[in-house]
Amino acid sequence: MNTVVAETVAAEKAATAEDTLASKWRPGEFALRDAWFPVAQAPTLHKRPLLRMVHSQPFYIWRDGDRIRATDYHPIAPRRTDGSEFVSASGDYPLIERFGYLWVWYGNPANADPERMPDIPFLPQHRAQPKYAWGVNFFHCTYELVLENILDLTHIDFVHGSFSGSADSEEDSIRFESTSETVTMIRTVKNRPLSTYQREVLGASQTHHDIDAFTHIFIRSGVCFLHSHSSILPGIPLMQSNTPESSTLTRANYVFGVQQTQDKAYARNWPRTAPDIAAQDESVLNPQNPRYLRQPPRRDNSTRFDAAGLHYRKRHIALIERQQNGDFDYLPDIAEGSDLADILKVKRMS
Amino acid sequence: MSKNKKAETAGLHWWVVSLSEDVSADKPLGVICDGRDYVLFRDAGGAVRALLDQCAHRRAPLSLGRITAQGWIECPYHGWRYSGESGSCVNIPNLSAEEKVPGYGVDAFAVEERDGFIQLGTEGLHSDRTQLADFSLAQKSAQWHASHLIAYPHDALVDLLLDAPGAVLQIPGATILNNHRYGEPIVSPTTIEVTHAVAWTPRGKMPKQAQADFPLALRLMVEKAGHSARVELSDDTGAVLIAVAIGLSPVKRNLTAALWRATGEPYRERILELGVRAHLDALEIKHAYVYPSLLRRDSAAEQLIAIA
Structure with missing residues (x-):
């Protein structure tokens, strides 16, 4: 040989x-939790809330004044559930805007450490890329x-x-x-x-x-x-x-x-x-x-x-x-x- | 599939899955039979081959791939190639010349190409060939063939064909009279035979006065297990004008494949193009008189369940 x-x-x-x-x-068959997900490009968030899912969990992302929120309910609809273990008492998921994306945390909110977010060395942290450079x-x-x-x-x-x-x-x-x-x-x-x-x-x-x-x-x-x-x-x-x-x-x-x-x-x-x-x-x-x-x-x-x-x-x-x-x-x-x-x-x- | 059906077809392993014309050496054909995916293709010798339509590597459908010059089928995802005869993996791209192809493979199935139909043995390469259906027809001057997917469960479609053939079959210009049966159904251990009157379709309203005699008759012979049927359309002298061989197979839930070949002679200077409907007639289904189909069931108890 x-x-x-x-x-x-x-x-x-x-x-x-x-x-x-x-x-x-x-x-x-198994939803791994406690991670950050870049669910939406930041420039796509306007007046209307965006709906995104992570492992079938709904995330409504919307502007509340100067603040961007991710909740398990639509802002104009009454909250119909007591919320899941993934949200705070107000129904909010942890959310961070970084690298031109809106990142949400799927998992225990208490564990939502920004340090766990992936490092993307080739993207600016605080600025979105030009429109021709992204899509879905x-x-x-x-x-x-x-x-x-x-x-x-x-x-x-x-x-x-x-x-x-x-x-x-x-x-x-x-x-x-x-x-x-x-x-x-x-x-x-x-x-x-x-x-x-x-x-x-x-x-x-x-x-x-x-x-x-x-x-x-x-x-x-x-x-x-x-x-x-x-x-x-x-x-x-x-x-x-x-x-x-x-x-x-x-x-x-x-x-x-x-x-x-x-x-x-x-x-x-x-x-x-x-x-x-x-x-x-x-x-x-x-x-x-x-x-x-x-x-x-x-x-x-x-x-x-x-x-x-x-x-x-x-x-x-x-x-x-x-x-x-x-x-x-x-x-x-x-x-x-x-x-x-x-x-x-x-x-x-x- | 109902419990009754399972009992009836327990020993049945051959189904018509394609017409000969639809299987080529140029492009693989994906078919579904009884919920399983198969790929059909012709090898370098022109023989029809059938494999499970799932690559042994990452389960991609082989039917999306291509047939190589050697007559092997190549997976579209990573190019693994398989022999149609055995299902063995014969080539994996990127392996060096010194490397042997591991003994991988996919399940291969027996295929019978006969009378223009492709029958597939779902038990593998050694499926019992005594169960093959006979689709031979004495050829007349005209021939035609076609196939449809029908949104109706296979077992129910076989019943409907027996109880109300006009709901399933059509003859442009003529009407199959579901409620005018000639005599009792003739039951053999494997088939049921019924004959219905066929009238010319009137141009206006149906006449109120009952018609005393009918110009045509439709003789239907259905295999009890439901994988084949034969139809003959005769004139009032008993001369067969058209003969049709039909293959029926369960595709998946609520979907049946009907494939047929027909041959006929002109009658009054035209061919009566008997065929299977692509869409069933809901009113004919509503008015179907459940009777001949009961005779597919051997016991009274099974017949009662079928009525229910």
């Missing part, structure tokens, strides 16, 4: 062991499937090939790291062919490029960052919220860190791809959902390319088990590791 095969077999065995545990994974997509599935999709290396070649180019690279490797709350995947690709879109619409003159791609997800809230450095094309980082409205609907608020490139035309063009790329993902995520949701346990088959996704499943299961036992704390390991700005290799804006 040569070295390459030996390494492959070892990776395969590791993936299989993780896979055995991950077969217990039951997406859409919906995935008609539970958010865990969206997160696994985001950590999924090989679907890009099949589902997004029209944007990203074919899989015929000289070298294609991934590594990932995780904490109890996050999973980070780093993919290195050498000499990958550019797509027609990249050449004809984005104006790349070369035929191949090298890419370092980063994916970072927050397990509780679903928030994720995606960024890639190409040897040719500019890179614009993306934050996508992946808010679990219910087990059949994920709201994906997205915003691009357009300040990270000096190429103004690219900064305007690239965000326009977001709805099309989302539609490609939706084409598989939507039919996936009924095949997972409330189905009898079944082991999915996997390869070493699924390692990051399987690891996410394992971390997700661990978090659920802790919360089922009444432990909603964030473990100390989340403070470990490098600065996200260094991992993503972005200019810090906040």
